[in-house]
Amino acid sequence: xxxxxxxxxxxxxxxxxxxxxxxxxxxxxxxxxxxxxxxxxxxxxxxxxxxxxxxxxxxxxxxxxxxxxxxxxxxxxxxxxxxxxxxxxxxxxxxxxxxxxxxxxxxxxxxxxxxxxxxxxxxxxxxxxxxxxxxxxxxxxxxxxxxxxxxxxxxxxxxxxxxxxxxxxxxxxxxxxxxxxxxxxxxxxxxxxxxxxxxxxxxxxxxxxxxxxxxxxxxxxxxxxxxxxxxxxxxxxxxxxxxxxxxxxxxxxxxxxxxxxxxxxxxxxxxxxxxxxxxxxxxxxxxxxxxxxxxxxxxxxxxxxxxxxxxxxxxxxxxxxxxxxxxxxxxxxxxxxxx
Numbered sequence: 001x002x003x004x005x006x007x008x009x010x011x012x013x014x015x016x017x018x019x020x021x022x023x024x025x026x027x028x029x030x031x032x033x034x035x036x037x038x039x040x041x042x043x044x045x046x047x048x049x050x051x052x053x054x055x056x057x058x059x060x061x062x063x064x065x066x067x068x069x070x071x072x073x074x075x076x077x078x079x080x081x082x083x084x085x086x087x088x089x090x091x092x093x094x095x096x097x098x099x100x101x102x103x104x105x106x107x108x109x110x111x112x113x114x115x116x117x118x119x120x121x122x123x124x125x126x127x128x129x130x131x132x133x134x135x136x137x138x139x140x141x142x143x144x145x146x147x148x149x150x151x152x153x154x155x156x157x158x159x160x161x162x163x164x165x166x167x168x169x170x171x172x173x174x175x176x177x178x179x180x181x182x183x184x185x186x187x188x189x190x191x192x193x194x195x196x197x198x199x200x201x202x203x204x205x206x207x208x209x210x211x212x213x214x215x216x217x218x219x220x221x222x223x224x225x226x227x228x229x230x231x232x233x234x235x236x237x238x239x240x241x242x243x244x245x246x247x248x249x250x251x252x253x254x255x256x257x258x259x260x261x262x263x264x265x266x267x268x269x270x271x272x273x274x275x276x277x278x279x280x281x282x283x284x285x286x287x288x289x290x291x292x293x294x295x296x297x298x299x300x301x302x303x304x305x306x307x308x309x310x311x312x313x314x315x316x317x318x319x320x321x322x323x324x325x326x327x328x329x330x331x332x333x334x335x336x337x338x339x
Contacts, residue, residue: 018148018272026272027281027323033262034285035292040258042293044110047252052244055233057255058110062226065256069219082216089210099207102217103224105193105200106263111232112193116186128187130168130283132194134161137201137276146202147209147271157276160322164280164315171287171311198275204263205270217267218260277322284315 018026044061048054073079089095109129116125138161144150151157200221208217247253262282270278291312 022272023277023323026269027277027319029265029269030273030278030281031285031288031319033265034282034287035289036258036262036265036285037282038286038289038293040255040262041286042297043252043255043258047247047255050245050247050249050252053233053236053240053242055111055229055236056243058107059226059229059233060253061110061255061259062107062222062229063256064253065259066219066222066226068256068260069215069222072215073219076215078213079215079219082211082213083219085213086207086211086216086220095206095210099203100220101224102200102203102207103221103226104228105196106221106259107225107228107232108196109193111229112189116189125190127165127169128190129194129197130165132191133197133279133283134165134194134276136195136198137161137279140198140202140275145199145206146275147205148274151274151276156321160280160318161276163318163321164283167287167311167314167318168283170314171290171307198279201266201270201278202275204267205275208267209271214264214267218263221263222256222259273323277319280315280319280322284312284319287312287315 040061044057045054047060048057051057051060069079086095086100090097090100112125112129138153138158140146141148141151141157142153204217204221207220208214211217266278266282273281291309
């Protein structure tokens, strides 16, 4: 039995390496979550345009998801039990209170979209987020912040991160040149937001593991993010005023439902994939989602660009390298590999 002095400061990582089947399942689900993120981005973007208030669109998205989660709470005993386990974990010190603030990263991401996308464009914003997320994911995995424990900086993982960044830059290359030199300093916000997303995925995994429920982690995310976005929106009212219209299309209010999907998936699978591989797979999913949206529902007459197809292919290659490249050979006891 552990004594108080022996209790860990944070939740114990899962320890044993995940099986190949678990890793494949985790990567597949992470790609699905990335597709959902792309769909949510399209929904929230259109809602912001029709409202005339992008910050309010983010509040509506988070608020809709939060209402659904609270409505499901009486019918989800595992989620309710998870809240009790989460409270106990914080009391006992196996989780720190800041582990429960992952929703701030989601709020920063959508706030960044609202504040700087108009100035620097979607392409530069995406590159900034991906750059921050991939670099931060390597550091977060190396430090063992996620439930999977420390992950080494092997060459396949670094190569996968670099290839993913190249894939994203290539897929949005047409829009990068539209950013003026005087606006490049605004790249700081998406860079910081990307770094925060990697930390969010790690701490959400900790919360999900401690509570035994991915939906409990999702509920915490939506609660924290909603409060932060409401405060930000109230400040924006003083600067730019309120909405100019109210869309009648009910699908534009479905962003919260999609958000529940990808946050829950990320909280569940990060213990199998680690933060870096989760992020790379989700980014590939976003590129796939963008490709499908351009094919099935192009925005404002936009057509599928060849660089988007190439970016998807390169991102999938990057996932394979990061996930399965350079796997270590096991040695028998008492034997060493040749130097």
